[in-house]
Amino acid sequence: MFLGAIVVILFLVLPVLSIAKNGDFNEYVVKAGFLYSFTKFIDWPEEKSKLKSNGKFYLCLFGENPFGNVLKNLAKKRKFKGADLVINENPPSDDLKKCHILFIPKPYGSFLRSLLKVIDKAPVLIVTEEDGLIREGSGINFVIKGRKSKIRFQINRKAVEQGGLWISSELLKLGIPN
Amino acid sequence: MQILKDLRIRAKLTMILLGTTFLTLLFSSFFFIIKDTKTFKTNLVNNLSTLAGAVGANNRSALEFGDAITAKNTLSYLKEEPQILFAALYDKNGVLFASYSQIEKEPFPSPELIKVGHIIADQYVEIFRPIILKGEKIGSIYLYSHLKNLQIQRDKYLVFVALVMFVALLFSFFFSIRVQRVISDPILSLTSTAKLVATKSDYAIRVHRDSKDELGTLFESFNDMLSQIQKGNLELRQYRDNLEQLIEERTEKLKTTQKELVQKERLALLGELSAKVAHELRNPLGTIRNVIFSLSCSTPKNDESAHNLLEMVERNIVRCNGIIEELLDFARPHSPKKEWVQMDKHLNEILNEQKLDNDFSIQKNFNSGVSVLIYKERFRRAIINILENSLQALSEKKAKGNKKKETTIELNLNIKTILNSNTLEIFFIDTGLGIPEEEFKNIFTPLYSTKSFGVGLGLPIVKEIMNQHQGGVEILSKENEGSTAKLWIPLFAKD
Numbered sequence: 001m002f003l004g005a006i007v008v009i010l011f012l013v014l015p016v017l018s019i020a021k022n023g024d025f026n027e028y029v030v031k032a033g034f035l036y037s038f039t040k041f042i043d044w045p046e047e048k049s050k051l052k053s054n055g056k057f058y059l060c061l062f063g064e065n066p067f068g069n070v071l072k073n074l075a076k077k078r079k080f081k082g083a084d085l086v087i088n089e090n091p092p093s094d095d096l097k098k099c100h101i102l103f104i105p106k107p108y109g110s111f112l113r114s115l116l117k118v119i120d121k122a123p124v125l126i127v128t129e130e131d132g133l134i135r136e137g138s139g140i141n142f143v144i145k146g147r148k149s150k151i152r153f154q155i156n157r158k159a160v161e162q163g164g165l166w167i168s169s170e171l172l173k174l175g176i177p178n
Numbered sequence: 179m180q181i182l183k184d185l186r187i188r189a190k191l192t193m194i195l196l197g198t199t200f201l202t203l204l205f206s207s208f209f210f211i212i213k214d215t216k217t218f219k220t221n222l223v224n225n226l227s228t229l230a231g232a233v234g235a236n237n238r239s240a241l242e243f244g245d246a247i248t249a250k251n252t253l254s255y256l257k258e259e260p261q262i263l264f265a266a267l268y269d270k271n272g273v274l275f276a277s278y279s280q281i282e283k284e285p286f287p288s289p290e291l292i293k294v295g296h297i298i299a300d301q302y303v304e305i306f307r308p309i310i311l312k313g314e315k316i317g318s319i320y321l322y323s324h325l326k327n328l329q330i331q332r333d334k335y336l337v338f339v340a341l342v343m344f345v346a347l348l349f350s351f352f353f354s355i356r357v358q359r360v361i362s363d364p365i366l367s368l369t370s371t372a373k374l375v376a377t378k379s380d381y382a383i384r385v386h387r388d389s390k391d392e393l394g395t396l397f398e399s400f401n402d403m404l405s406q407i408q409k410g411n412l413e414l415r416q417y418r419d420n421l422e423q424l425i426e427e428r429t430e431k432l433k434t435t436q437k438e439l440v441q442k443e444r445l446a447l448l449g450e451l452s453a454k455v456a457h458e459l460r461n462p463l464g465t466i467r468n469v470i471f472s473l474s475c476s477t478p479k480n481d482e483s484a485h486n487l488l489e490m491v492e493r494n495i496v497r498c499n500g501i502i503e504e505l506l507d508f509a510r511p512h513s514p515k516k517e518w519v520q521m522d523k524h525l526n527e528i529l530n531e532q533k534l535d536n537d538f539s540i541q542k543n544f545n546s547g548v549s550v551l552i553y554k555e556r557f558r559r560a561i562i563n564i565l566e567n568s569l570q571a572l573s574e575k576k577a578k579g580n581k582k583k584e585t586t587i588e589l590n591l592n593i594k595t596i597l598n599s600n601t602l603e604i605f606f607i608d609t610g611l612g613i614p615e616e617e618f619k620n621i622f623t624p625l626y627s628t629k630s631f632g633v634g635l636g637l638p639i640v641k642e643i644m645n646q647h648q649g650g651v652e653i654l655s656k657e658n659e660g661s662t663a664k665l666w667i668p669l670f671a672k673d
Contacts, residue, residue, distance in 0.1 A: 034243060037239075037242045037243055040242060040312050041239060041242075170236070170238055171239050173239070173248065174239050174243055174245050
């Protein structure tokens, strides 16, 4: 239902989106939906299963939260990998390895390199939204494409899989070239 | 149907065999085609369903991320499947998400299709499937495929069936031509034989076949029938030949019977007449006798010539009386009652009453010792008649011998009774003159007499009397040597 709503809204607000600037509320509604959808095509290793993580799915945010209440609302409606979504903003560096997804919004991309060192190939999906970060070691990087300013994403398969994650080819084929 | 009836048996059998083959092939082909079409459609639906599943699965992520371009790209791979004329993806709300199309078409499935999942029409097949991701319906797919392949396959099949049928019928034709002879040959042979029999009317012809089936039975029956006709014809011919002979015999018999009938009538008439005449004659004769007696008494004893004349008259009166007796005897009705008579005794009494010439030697051998139930007076007449004949024959022989001055003439009469099982036989064996051969055949004919006197009723009366006693009379005779008369009577006559 929710995704449907997103899609419907997407179609309805496309003209609006096209003129919207980064950080627009609607952009993060879509991105939040995409984050949820990613979990459908990506599997985390055993150590991060619902059982091992006390039925929690950790979505960590670095820096400022661009989603507003969108993620909180999403957590109420959806289960992520069958577990409850827990939004962890700016966790202590010791807890970074516990994250299932680490979202690095702009303009915090410059912290990617040091964050990667802390994570140290732990099974964490790093999602960014700045050009060029996909080559810096980000797993998935959101981009805005085309005249309609459609939200697409790039995938660094090597970066995703080195932490022991499995990514579906269905998802891979949707990724635009790096 | 009349045409079929009039066909020759070979054509008929061939037609039946070919017809059966044709119908069998037609029916089996028909059902195979129906079954095949159904299977083809089912397979097509299954294949399309699988394809729809695969295409749908391929587009799950695109649907999930609202990536219509990728979806359209994915759908465009369907051009590898030329029978797919139209394909479309819908999001979870039923809004058209992406489509692929080779034809102009309304891009939405009918409500009925959404309900049942697939529709098979004559020209096309439609498939509608939901797309599920992680147990959640994220959209649906719609495929529209034409059925040209089915039609092509059906056409190929029909050509194949026609070819198979043609070859099968060809084989059946040659096969039937050979096989039908098993039935047609014997029937044709029977027909030709029947024709031959009919045209030649020769019932000696036979058909030959060694088989234990109905045809074998038919052949046997046919042969039996011919044998019977042949036998019947032969019998008929024999009857025809015999009939002529039979008619001749019957005619002869009829003539004899008629003759006898006429004679009997004559006799009856004669009997009546003679009875009347005899009766009327007896009284005047009695008067004449009395007169002669008176005359002889009153004539002086020394008038020898007068006495001689009177004696002559008297003798002739006796003879006349005899004739009258004979005639009356013939016409006299039966004595009313039979009585038991000791035959030997009865014969003795009769013999004692007779005047017998001393020159005759009479032997009597009466040893039967039985009594029989007879009309006593009538039987007596029969015996007297036979006896008189014998004595007459002896007398004539004596007279003949005297004339030739022979000294040793045998004049014997042997009378004997013999009991022969249930029959009493009385024999009169004389050594008299016998009966000439030419007269012998007439001895039982009434009114035939060779005697100088008598009316010729002696033996016919004997025969009549013996018949009345259910017995009979037989005469054997040889001229100049003598005669044997045999009377026989059953001991227990039937009433």
